[in-house]
Amino acid sequence: MQRFLNPRRLAAFGVAVLAAATSIVLLARPADAAVGLHVSGTNVVEANGQTFVMRGVNHPHVWYTSQTSSFANIKALGANTVRVVLGSGKRWGPSTDVANVITLCKQNKLICVLEVHDTTGYGEEGAAASLDEAVNYWISQKSALVGQENYVVINIGNEPIGNTNPGQWTAATSAAVQKMRTNGFEHLLMIDAPNWGQDWTNTMRSTAQTVWNADSQRNLVFSIHMYAVYNTASAITSYFDAFRTMGLPLLVGEFGWRFNTSEVDHETILSEANARGMGYLGWSWSGNTDPILDMALNFDPNQLTTWGQRIFNGANGIKATAKQATIYNGVTPTTPATTPPTTPPTTPPTSPPPAGKACTATYSILGQWPGGFQGDVRVTAGSSAITGWTVTWTFGNGQTVSQAWSATVTSSGSSVTARNVGYNGSLAAGGSANFGFIGAWNGTNSAPTLSCTAS
Template identity: 70%
Template sequence: MRRVLVALCAALLAAAGAVIALGSPAYAATGLHVVGTDIYEANGNKFVMRGVNHAHTWYTSQTSSFANIKAAGANTVRVVLSGGRWTANSASDVANVISMCKANKLICVLEDHDTTGYGEDSAAYTLDQAVNYWISLKSVLAGQEDYIAINIGNEPIGNTNPSQWTAATTAAIKKMRDNGFQHLLMIDAPNWGQDWQQVMLANGQAVLDADAQHNTILSIHMYAVYNQASTITSYLDTFKSKGWPLLIGEFGWQFAAGEVDDQTVISEAVKRGLGYLGWSWSGNTDPVLDMVLSFDVNQKTTWYGRVFDGPNGIKATAREATVFGGTSTSSPSVPPSSPSVPPSSSPSQPTGKTCSATYAITGQWPGGFQGEVKVTAGGSAISGWTVTWTYANGQTVANAWSATVTSSGATVTAKNAGYNGSLAAKGSTSFGFLGSWTGTNSIPTPSCTAS
């Protein structure tokens, strides 16, 4: 953000002065979606965003940046757009941005920058105006849910009356859903994105609950407020204790004493499986925040090295989305709230191919739960698998990912998807599902047959 340093100084001057163990249940989603605290693709593959921000709205001619960002190792790019505070990005321009993201195998986070600093910056738009902008773009956004997330408004509230963030944000989410948007939604914190007054930390559940699709992730921006490791870890620990999905949507680097402790941001994000998106590729008024100067990949900066290189950097940790052909990483992995049943193998087949399955409850709330089944091949490679189990207490499966699941009375049958049936000897895969329960939610013993 071009005004970030001024805003952050203001934030620092001003700054002088019911806990949820499990996230809300996820619902069947069209594309990118939240399960527990993580983002998943439609096929059930966990996706962790690792990338950078690109100031497209001010540099629409710099289209080579998408290929250059991909070549640097990123799997995601957050793209700055404007609905009119700056030169508006038209529907055709946004469609071209999406095409460039897809061509370069980048997940695209589209953000409306018009809302930056509302309440403190007189030029800023409201979140409701931002939603109207997204509605005007719906024709080019619908159908792209596998490839894009919508960051409704960048840093939508400044340091003036940040408490207004909760009502404005919940209204914006509801309006997006009422207008038919199925996309993963991203919500920035107030206080110029830094939440130093902890409004988001106190009201995040209300915002998440406003989404009837339970497909919203919260985003923190870490700049000079987060200049000490303890401040960073404390904020992230509190978020984790609440069980809310979080992304580090922007952060800078410690180019001078008192600036953000970027290496702690990066290492803690990797440790916790959080996505991070550095600000920014190029084009800042103060080039200290440029990763490359003048959009020239031959002029890499210190900041480029700090965010792309190293054991926790983008090059080492980014994994391409499977929608583009990337390697599958996992299926939902919220820690089980009940112990898994030991693997139970089916009788040996004539081919000698066997498999075993374990069942775990990975999240539970009144009337509903999330489950995960891990399938492991025996001593020989297999080309397909079928898992069955029978519920004893009337539980039902509502929907599933990474497997085709059907029910007949109390018996549930799950067959592999097209991409995870072939397993090497001792290899494993997982699938997940959402279900309902009343009274008792006992764990069944699954059986597995292989082909």
């Protein structure tokens, strides 16, 4: 989505999607050692082979760089991924805070999709950057990106071709992918469609195999943006079916909601994506010039809009379907899950895990600001596997918990109880899981003593 572009202007291009019968020769990803997030068949998987389905939203960071609390707020509502808008300097930015953005993602246990927005509508939008210019930006940020392949997906350029000569997309995208690989990037690359991302000419649908073949690592995921062109279930399912038939990975990198009958059929997107195990990233968290697409008013998670309530809390929505990346579960792979926090965490105990069906819990403060802080709790099983855990503590200085993720957290006065959710209760002997929360404090913010019980 272009910040200054109302997707309804694209409704004029809402032509019927025509199926293109093509003869495809599929090439498999080479059998080399996996580096971080990568493609296996039509799935995105982690380095340990665990399938990862992106469930998240877009955050317009480049225009609102001070809204860093958005990462924690998006996580608290259940997301496992955030697509972060960056600028190359051609139109917006330049975003020189990539390392900090990645840290925010990792501290909040989110997979980070980073995209250059300046390419939006190239060929039709005179100020837009080319994909080649976008690659030059990524090269300039390489030191912040290399080594982050477990946590970062690089979306080379947002909606990189407009409606003028969309056929140029194939060669431009192939060249961009090859230039990324030549310059040493081993990340999973996300590839946006032309036609302002909506591919109503079926250019990406028809030539995706050519782009796939251009990647020496066969490590791409194609991204369709669904707005007014996709206002019927048949338009959505036929597009999804085409990529499934080709055996190529696809996700919905942006989409809005049906606020009138001519707009995107978001119900079908959500249900079909869930049924097919496809990722989706809704547009967008807050700050749109067309505020009907905001999920939270004024970046306030307590002011969710109709769209925000729907995508986070509705059927097939984020809270019901998102699973945190296993890189953050403290089990595998062995790469550290987070960067060092800006505020020194509470020192964990050095005693060994307890024997038998038991658990321990350690408490850390990852960040602190006037009146608020972000906490993290790590639960570790004892010498036997466990199927569930409960952590309790009592705050000693009047602190309170306002939001939490990866655990069901309840409070009664100063007493807090946190119980595992469905995906992180079962831990192998010595295995660990983390949950986090946003809290309030005033005056003193000392660490409480934790108690952990296992089942």
